[in-house]
Amino acid sequence: MGLETSPEDVRVTIKPSNGWKIIDFKELKHYKELIFFMTWRDLKVRYKQTILGAAWAIIQPVMTMVVFSIFFGNLAKVPSDGIPYPLFSLAGLLPWQLFENSLRNASKSLVANRNMITKIYFPRIVLPLSSVLACIVDFFVALPILIGFMIYYQYSPNIYALLIPYYLLLTVITAFGVSLWFSAMDVMYRDIGYIVPFISQLWMYLTPIAYGSGIISNPKLQFIYNLNPMVGVVNGFRSSILGEYIKLPIQSMILSAVISILILVSGLFYFRRMEKQFADVI
Amino acid sequence: MNDYAVEVHDIGKRYRIGAAPAAYRTFRETLTEPFNKSKSKHHGKMTDDNSFWALKDISFNVKQGQALGIIGRNGAGKSTLLKILSRVTEPTVGSASIKGRVGSLLEVGTGFHPELTGRENIYLNGAILGMRRTEIDRKLDEIIAFSEVEEFIDTPVKRYSSGMYLRLAFAVAAHLEPEVLVVDEVLAVGDAEFQRKCLGKMTDVTNEGRTILFVSHNMSAILRLTNETIVLEKGKMVMRAPSVEAVDYYLSHGFSQGGERFWTAEEISKDAAPFTPLAIRILTDRNHVSETVRSTEPFQVEFEYRLDAPITGLRVGIYLISTRGEFIFTSFDVDDPEKFTQYGTREKGKYRSRCTIPADLLNEGKYVIGVNASTFKIKRYFHEEQALTFNVDGTGAPGTQWPETRSGMIRPRLNWEIEGID
Numbered sequence: 001m002g003l004e005t006s007p008e009d010v011r012v013t014i015k016p017s018n019g020w021k022i023i024d025f026k027e028l029k030h031y032k033e034l035i036f037f038m039t040w041r042d043l044k045v046r047y048k049q050t051i052l053g054a055a056w057a058i059i060q061p062v063m064t065m066v067v068f069s070i071f072f073g074n075l076a077k078v079p080s081d082g083i084p085y086p087l088f089s090l091a092g093l094l095p096w097q098l099f100e101n102s103l104r105n106a107s108k109s110l111v112a113n114r115n116m117i118t119k120i121y122f123p124r125i126v127l128p129l130s131s132v133l134a135c136i137v138d139f140f141v142a143l144p145i146l147i148g149f150m151i152y153y154q155y156s157p158n159i160y161a162l163l164i165p166y167y168l169l170l171t172v173i174t175a176f177g178v179s180l181w182f183s184a185m186d187v188m189y190r191d192i193g194y195i196v197p198f199i200s201q202l203w204m205y206l207t208p209i210a211y212g213s214g215i216i217s218n219p220k221l222q223f224i225y226n227l228n229p230m231v232g233v234v235n236g237f238r239s240s241i242l243g244e245y246i247k248l249p250i251q252s253m254i255l256s257a258v259i260s261i262l263i264l265v266s267g268l269f270y271f272r273r274m275e276k277q278f279a280d281v282i
Numbered sequence: 283m284n285d286y287a288v289e290v291h292d293i294g295k296r297y298r299i300g301a302a303p304a305a306y307r308t309f310r311e312t313l314t315e316p317f318n319k320s321k322s323k324h325h326g327k328m329t330d331d332n333s334f335w336a337l338k339d340i341s342f343n344v345k346q347g348q349a350l351g352i353i354g355r356n357g358a359g360k361s362t363l364l365k366i367l368s369r370v371t372e373p374t375v376g377s378a379s380i381k382g383r384v385g386s387l388l389e390v391g392t393g394f395h396p397e398l399t400g401r402e403n404i405y406l407n408g409a410i411l412g413m414r415r416t417e418i419d420r421k422l423d424e425i426i427a428f429s430e431v432e433e434f435i436d437t438p439v440k441r442y443s444s445g446m447y448l449r450l451a452f453a454v455a456a457h458l459e460p461e462v463l464v465v466d467e468v469l470a471v472g473d474a475e476f477q478r479k480c481l482g483k484m485t486d487v488t489n490e491g492r493t494i495l496f497v498s499h500n501m502s503a504i505l506r507l508t509n510e511t512i513v514l515e516k517g518k519m520v521m522r523a524p525s526v527e528a529v530d531y532y533l534s535h536g537f538s539q540g541g542e543r544f545w546t547a548e549e550i551s552k553d554a555a556p557f558t559p560l561a562i563r564i565l566t567d568r569n570h571v572s573e574t575v576r577s578t579e580p581f582q583v584e585f586e587y588r589l590d591a592p593i594t595g596l597r598v599g600i601y602l603i604s605t606r607g608e609f610i611f612t613s614f615d616v617d618d619p620e621k622f623t624q625y626g627t628r629e630k631g632k633y634r635s636r637c638t639i640p641a642d643l644l645n646e647g648k649y650v651i652g653v654n655a656s657t658f659k660i661k662r663y664f665h666e667e668q669a670l671t672f673n674v675d676g677t678g679a680p681g682t683q684w685p686e687t688r689s690g691m692i693r694p695r696l697n698w699e700i701e702g703i704d
Binding site: 011012013014015016017033034036037038040041044045048049113115116117118119120121122276277279280 | 297365366367368369370371372373374375376377378379380381384386392393395397398402405406409410411412414415438
């Protein structure tokens with residue numbers, strides 16, 4: 001085997017890390033196959049021994065949509081900006097579930113794989129990263145159902161649909177950033193495992209999923225409300241596929257981007273500083 | 283460049299004392315710590331009182347293709363050292379440099395998912411161990427054949443027997459072909475057959491000219507597989523020498539902890555009076571208290587006790603018991619009728635009964651010593667079947683040229699004659 005030259009032939013230096021570099025892209029590239037296989041494992045395992053399999057990726061948002069339509073749409077008569085309520089809520093639920101599932105799965109990814117952490121070296125960030133990647137796949141599995149509803153209600157996307165990748169990126173960046181904080185803290189404090197479902201539920205009510213953001217009229221309150229990057233994402237996503245029902249929220253788009261990036265960078269930094277002790281305390 | 287596969291410079295690892303690190307810092311500290319610019323403050327929280335050095339000032343080099351043994355008693359830092367070298371944990375100070383991929387037989391089965399099939403787990407586990415996908419593709423057939431689970435390769439591994447599971451996991455690890463192989467036999471799992479397979483694989487690897495770091499409590503395995511060995515004691519490297527010397531030093535310096543047991547007042551029942559056991563210990567041929575003795579050398583078992591009143595007809599003795607509880611022998615200090623007459627009545631006072639177990643008697647392994655102090659058919663004063671355990675090291679015992687486990691608890695050196703009868 002000695003004839004092969006592979007990247008493994010290089011010398012590895014082991015020393016206490018104290019760099020301020022927040023992410024080592026070169027190393028991450030070296031581990032891209034591990035990222036791929038961990039993502040694949042997450043997907044493969046998630047719906048094993050279920051009858052419906054990957055259909056669950058579609059059923060989950062649709063069931064929530066039905067519940068929302070009955071309670072918020074029909075009974076509470078929550079205004080949906082003139083859009084049929086089922087379509088309105090589904091368009092919010094899809095990006096939201098991408099966010100929520102990423103957050104939940106990635107936050108527990110380190111503790112769930114602790115036997116790997118205590119036995120093998122690999123960049124620890126691979127674990128939350130691949131959890132998030134697996135959730136992106138789920139999102140695309142569920143996307144056709146939204147298209148189906150759009151056809152049924154005769155809505156077509158406008159030019160701003162070109163911004164959809166941007167919204168998705170923002171969703172993923174935010175979820176990943178928050179997960180970096182939570183997963184690293186979870187290593188030391190298992191309390192995080194109990195806090196995350198609560199936080200994600202609260203976060204959902206602070207995001208215009210079941211209702212339109214138009215109900216917040218006080219400008220001061222609106223500003224605070226818009227600090228939640230998911231507000232910009234959900235509004236933007238909705239407006240780009242459900243026609244010009246509201247104007248493109250440029251301001252909140254920029255604000256969302258700034259906050260998402262702040263969360264990501266701080267998360268990367270926190271993770272980087274904590275990861276050296278993961279194997280010792282997990 | 284140089285030809286050292288592993289270079290270690292002044293490595294040290296400091297751990298906090300206490301299982302829960304949370305006990306020593308608040309949630310807020312944890313949150314703010316990474317943003318704390320001042321290095322001294324960051325480390326200042328670990329003081330001599332709440333931390334200890336699991337490893338300190340460790341420096342050594344290993345040449346390409348060399349097999350280096352690492353020995354030391356429990357807690358000496360062997361496993362910590364291997365964890366640092368395999369990059370699982372970071373050193374607190376110092377640095378090391380390793381040429382090539384590090385693999386370890388510790389990692390067997392890491393990341394295996396019960397819901398995935400054998401084939402899927404090969405790919406997953408291979409990727410976790412650091413194999414390229416193309417590499418796994420190329421070795422797939424070989425791995426499957428080696429694992430001997432061909433028919434079940436597309437069955438989820440949760441339906442495997444534990445033996446099949448282990449064989450498959452080992453097959454992947456064995457095909458990793460790392461430049462540096464790290465083996466912690468102390469933590470090795472599996473049955474004897476599996477451990478034999480691991481050792482066999484190690485021998486192959488050495489023959490292929492790869493570098494090995496081998497941690498073991500099994501001195502004959504160290505001698506068989508390594509040429510040089512380092513001895514760790516309390517986190518420090520006390521010696522690096524040819525394995526024969528290092529093993530000799532280790533065994534003869536009573537590093538192997540224990541070997542001695544003292545009884546406290548609470549451990550002794552009131553019924554024992556007037557007999558009070560004090561201590562029991564194993565003494566090597568060189569008169570050191572040791573937990574490990576050599577099969578090829580005699581050793582002594584010494585029992586100290588106190589009589590608070592004279593006892594007539596007392597016999598004090600030991601049992602030798604296997605770890606599975608089978609009695610190997612029982613022997614009393616007054617088995618010899620002449621001695622029994624001589625010590626018909628033992629007066630009040632402290633005593634020591636000592637016997638010598640001859641060389642070439644016990645096979646390698648772990649044994650238990652029990653004690654008994656009684657008068658025949660009248661009273662059993664004191665009796666404890668698990669008074670002390672000790673290990674017998676088989677180095678140099680008959681037949682150790684074959685790396686196999688010999689059945690049986692004794693390993694006598696017998697005189698064989700071979701003659702042609704044609």
